[in-house]
Amino acid sequence: MTDDPIADYAFLADCRSGALVSRAGSVDWWCPDRFDASSVFGRLLDPDAGHWLITAVAYGTPTTGAEADAEVQVDRAYLPGTLVLRTEHRTGTGRVEVTEALAVEPGARGHRIGLRSPAVLLRVVRGLSGTVRMRVEFAPRPEYGLVTPYLHEEPGRLVAAGGSATVTLRGDVPLTPLGDGTAAAEFTVSAGQVVGFDCAYARGHGPTGPAELDRVDAVDNAVAAWRSFEEIHRYQGRYPELVQHSALVLQGLTYQRSGAVVAALTTSLPEQLGGTRNYDYRFAWLRDFSYTLHALWVGACPDETDRLFGWAARSTGRVGEGPVPIMYGVEGERVLGEQRLEHLRGYRGSRPVRIGNDAWRQHQLDVLGEMLLAVHRLRHELGELDDELRLMLCGIADKAAETWREPDAGMWEVRGEVRHYVSSKVLCWAALDRAVLLAPMLGEPADAGRWAAARDEIRATVLDRCWHPAVAAYTGILDSAELDASVLLMPLVGFLPATDPRMRATIEAVHDRLGDNGLVRRWSGDPAGFLLCSFWLVECLVLAGEWDRATELFERTAARANDVGLFAEQVDPATGALLGNLPQALSHIGLINAAWRLTAPDDPDPDPDAHQD
Incomplete structure (x- = not known):
């Protein structure tokens, strides 16, 4: 359950399923196997049903100076001709953009998009100016929140295994498991710096997802795929x-x-x-x-x-x-x-x-x-x-x-x-x-x-x-x-x-x-x-x-x-x-x-x- 209005959500798609991400940067709905499959992120319908948050946080609560009234301001839009979302976060100390997409097959264009979608959610943070502190929370809850998975730390990734799903988070910043099926981290992004994450779904008793990918290239591929429809x-x-x-x-x-x-x-x-x-x-x-x-x-x-x-x-x-x-x-x-x-x-x-x-x-x-x-x-x-x-x-x-x-x-x-x-x-x-x-x-x-x-x-x-x-x-x-x-x-x-x-x-x-x-x-x-x-x-x-x-x-x-x-x-x-x-x-x-x-x-x-x- 979320307090976010329905209008606060944007839609990501891979022609297999889709995800909803809020203005605050929380993925609160994703049923990765196909549209009518069970969710791994379902906070849209219950606070304990799973989410994946990436958001900017304002520094402290100073009483004087330029930061005194600072809040995080958010503007967002789809990149033209796509369902790839770009969200800009502005704080009193700087600006960052988060670009988000569901991955499509490399090179897939037009009506071939979705025939073999890999079920990977991509999120790339890029510093635009100044310095911004970011927070990540990762709380997968498969089967509409009925399963609280174990989180296994492996080299370069965090694996959430439970029930019928395996969800693997990979990123440029490691997350710390909190002991309740949730992991979190805070990190700082400066102008020109890029920090990427991807979350891959796999069925519970199969492979744990596709091989490591270049997240920036994968987002660029998604942009090119959606824009291919213009032709x-x-x-x-x-x-x-x-x-x-x-x-x-x-x-x-x-x-x-x-x-x-x-x-x-x-x-x-x-x-x-x-x-x-x-x-x-x-x-x-x-x-x-x-x-x-x-x-x-x-x-x-x-x-x-x-x-x-x-x-x-x-x-x-x-x-x-x-x-x-x-x-x-x-x-x-x-x-x-x-x-x-x-x-x-x-x-x-x-x-x-x-x-x-x-x-x-x-x-x-x-x-x-x-x-x-x-x-x-x-x-x-x-x-x-x-x-x-x-x-x-x-x-x-x-x-x-x-x-x-x-x-x-x-x-x-x-x-x-x-x-x-x-x-x-x-x-x-x-x-x-x-x-x-x-x-x-x-x-x-x-x-x-x-x-x-x-x-x-x-x-x-x-x-x-x-x-x-x-x-x-x-x-x-x-x-x-x-x-x-x-x-x-x-x-x-x-x-x-x-x-x-x-x-x-x-x-x-x-x-x-x-x-x-x-x-x-x-x-x-x-x-x-x-x-x-x-x-x-x-x-x-x-x-x-x-x-x-x-x-x-x-x-x-x-x-x-x-x-x-x-x-x-x-x-x-x-x-x-x-x-x-x-x-x-x-x-x-x-x-x-x-x-x-x-x-x-x-x-x-x-x-x-x-x-x-």
Whole structure:
């Protein structure tokens, strides 16, 4: 548990997993084996769950002289075009910079980053002026803090062995074990001096990590690796710096071995401080699939979209009798059973802490639309479909035609009673609409006539039972007065034009009744603004011809990112504090797609090469 705000964390990545480092210089989250593996540093969720601190300390507490009011001042930023972090610490006696990265394979560039990531965290301290005293604390706690390892001093390194992990710290300054599974040191850095450290993870009963490496060279290699994406990612739209940075964050959330994009790096960061909606987002959702694919298409290049689509098609496989799964592990795993870690106190006391996510059991009809929307968007790239893919897509369309009348858990994954969510009906409509358009590619299994009839029945049902005269808007549940921001999807998937009078009234109702200080809540009573919904509203305003309002809202929402350009899932409208898991892929996806809508408002399904050189 930490007192640091969620916004105080920066993201390091190696396309295998990621780490969070605070402004104070503490690595408080790292699950090195892969995104959803157990942590070795987990202080984000409990003070005793492990951390690795490197920070400047002010000299003493003098009562006179220039140092009397000295405190450590911190400025930080990613090196341009990278997820390599540079933090400058200033004290009354000097300045130092700490450059931090997760190592990537030597020479790996572009889409090869992460295929064989060594699971090494690099931290290089360089003196800039004067003299600065630094402090290091090393407290690995594998298995989400359940294991306090023995620390073994060996020549040139400190080995923490315990449970299923071995963590090896090597550095230019030796640390002293304190007898409780923690080691520490203080050292002085002068201008021009370089002091480096690396922390290597290995599974408990294998080798203890890669051979000794040159830390400065390894950081330089990471910089070159991330910048290599600039050669293949050539976004040609508005807000290029914002889009390119968000695309880089999505790249960092990609498990490169499979192409899956995880929803977030973390688990159990709360939607509301002290609340219980604390879930594990370290998995990949089909619910997000078409949004993710579109964002990668716009902000990156077709290679990412092809790999993501291949992962989703392989993970989904044959469509059987039961519901299509809504989410998977990064290698396509389906069983993602949820557990509560009762020994962890949670971020600022927000319990329970969960690993795994029981949403994998839910029935969510919207995923059917996500798959077929994605295929329609990729139709020019896919070429002739093989028999297995055609059968899968026809099975998804058949499933939409057969099941759209059923209640489900909805896209917000409400736990408890299933209901007739309008967003689920609209996405079933989208599945059938795109299936009809794709029928010539789908061949003999396609039943375009039956799909078209079901599509038209869904449309008539939604238009009849979703509009609520007293609310003067389309609502989130059939025959209900409950307004829900998910109805903003209706114009985004082509169900209704944003200029339709009732749709236009709905857009205003969402803005007026769910909007709060420029943020959009998912429903009335939602404790915070949901960033994706704010970006959806931007897109709807563009489609409605409200260009100036859309631009103002986009820029206001984009400014909600923290100082290194990261979004969490939600924002407290009263305080501006980030809430929920970090970094949140959907928030960055929303920014990319909204920026493209502002670039090409009349291009609802853009050609994949339209924004490339």
